[in-house]
Every structure is written in structure tokens, then in C-alpha cells.
Amino acid sequence: MLIISDYHMHTPLCGHATGAPQAYAKRAIQTGLVEIGFSDHAPLLSHKDPTITMDYSQLPIYHDMVESVRAEFSGELTVRVGIEADYMAGYEDRTKAMLAQYPYDYVIGSVHFIDKWGFDDPIQLKQWDIRDVDEVYREYFRLLRKSALARIFDILGHVDLVKKFNFHPKKDLTDEVEENARIFKKTGVVIEINTSGLRKPAKEIYPSLHDLKIYCQKGIPITFGSDAHRPEEVGMDMDNGREWALAAGYKEYVLFEKRKIVKTVGLV
Numbered sequence: 001m002l003i004i005s006d007y008h009m010h011t012p013l014c015g016h017a018t019g020a021p022q023a024y025a026k027r028a029i030q031t032g033l034v035e036i037g038f039s040d041h042a043p044l045l046s047h048k049d050p051t052i053t054m055d056y057s058q059l060p061i062y063h064d065m066v067e068s069v070r071a072e073f074s075g076e077l078t079v080r081v082g083i084e085a086d087y088m089a090g091y092e093d094r095t096k097a098m099l100a101q102y103p104y105d106y107v108i109g110s111v112h113f114i115d116k117w118g119f120d121d122p123i124q125l126k127q128w129d130i131r132d133v134d135e136v137y138r139e140y141f142r143l144l145r146k147s148a149l150a151r152i153f154d155i156l157g158h159v160d161l162v163k164k165f166n167f168h169p170k171k172d173l174t175d176e177v178e179e180n181a182r183i184f185k186k187t188g189v190v191i192e193i194n195t196s197g198l199r200k201p202a203k204e205i206y207p208s209l210h211d212l213k214i215y216c217q218k219g220i221p222i223t224f225g226s227d228a229h230r231p232e233e234v235g236m237d238m239d240n241g242r243e244w245a246l247a248a249g250y251k252e253y254v255l256f257e258k259r260k261i262v263k264t265v266g267l268v
């Protein structure tokens, strides 16, 4: 069975993705997807950076854009409206207030920052040289748990993004991942199989098979996302994602509407 849904894709509003949203939808149909969701980077609330996210004032443009794709492709493709919002400790209430303004089908919560350090940003790569990698991982996982406990998000994005540039911890951090699984279960969040890791130096899907097995054992549901920043990336490596999920023990994945799981789809 092909994976039928791709819930993670961007638009040019974020300043680092290219291609019209219509081109993403066309590509989705070409690759056999029946459901997509846009999940562009929500405005940063801590500071402005037009190369990372849209501006707050552009939120209405984003929603008009997704609505027009939805109308244009109705009958051919189900188009969901999502968003990828940063988890920033201290900004929980402001994030909630921002997200309450629109009727999303799902909200992806992502940890891209440790304090003010954008650890997955190529421009800030040098920081890695002066950091203790084990500590960075622990801090990242701690923030992931805080993001779940904030109860702002439906899906947590790329839950080991910290491996992006191929820095790996020396210590075995299985205990941290088990604690993540416990908190994810308690808060009811879903995680995503994000295939974009294959296109990054880590050359591996997020999360790792080691981690995914732990999440599967705990019964954390999954969605699939390509994290496309170009139309050609829509649906990319979904077969690998499916194999990854099966290898971890998953039997199914979920679909969202109006911030609720509305369907489970079998992997076989």
C-alpha cells in the first residue's frame, strides 16, 4: 500500500521554500497521494526573520492561499490546513493565542531552537563546535517533552531533528527517549515520520528506528510528512517512510480533521 497522505509541506511565505502551492498539489496527485496538508512555518513570536517564517501580518495570506488550493483541487485531492509552529519556552500563551485565530486541521509543533540557538540552521552550524553534543541532545529532548506538556500541538515534528548535521551523542540516551514516549502518551500527541532527514547530512528519516521502536511500543500514533520545501519534494521517500514504520512495529497511521484524529489507515 502506498502512503496516501503527506502532512508536512511549506510555501514561499516562509522565505526559504519555492514553488506555488498549486504546484505542490499537482505533484501530490502525480505521486498518488489522496490527501495533503500545508504546514508552513508559523510566524516566530520571539523575533522576526523573513528567511525562516512568514510575518504575523501574512497569516491571512497563508490561509487564503491554502483555501484557494483546496477549492481548485476539490474532488481530486483532500487539502488540509495545518501549520508548523515553533515551541519556544516562555511563549506558550502567545503561541496558543496565535493558533486560536484559525480553524486548523492540525498543528505541528517543532523544536528548532535551544534558547536562541537555531541548532538546525546551517548559518548557526559553528555553535555545534563549542557545545557538548550529549548535553544538546538532552536539552533538545527536554524541550520536546515541554512542547508536548504545553498541550498546544497535535503532532510533534521531526522528533530527533537534533541529528540533522550528523552530530551524535557519545552516551546511550535511551532513557531520555523512553521518558519522551511516556510524556507523549500521557499528553496524547502524535509524532511524524518525516522523510526530509534523508535529504540532510544525517541521511536518515526522523526519528531513528531505535527511537521509533520505543514510540511504537508505547502506542504513539504517527503521521507522514515529506517536509517539502519544493514541489518535487512532495511525497518524497514515502515508501522508505512506510518501511521504516513497519520495521518499528507500526501497523497504521492517522489522518486529521479539525484537530482530531478522524481516521486510521493500515500500512499493509
Ligand code: ZN
Pocket: 010, 014, 016, 041, 229
Ligand atoms: Zn523550513
Ligand code: FE
Pocket: 084, 110, 112, 157, 158
Ligand atoms: Fe521543522
Ligand code: FE
Pocket: 008, 009, 010, 039, 084, 227
Ligand atoms: Fe517543516
Ligand code: ZN
Pocket: 084, 110, 157, 158, 227
Ligand atoms: Zn520541519
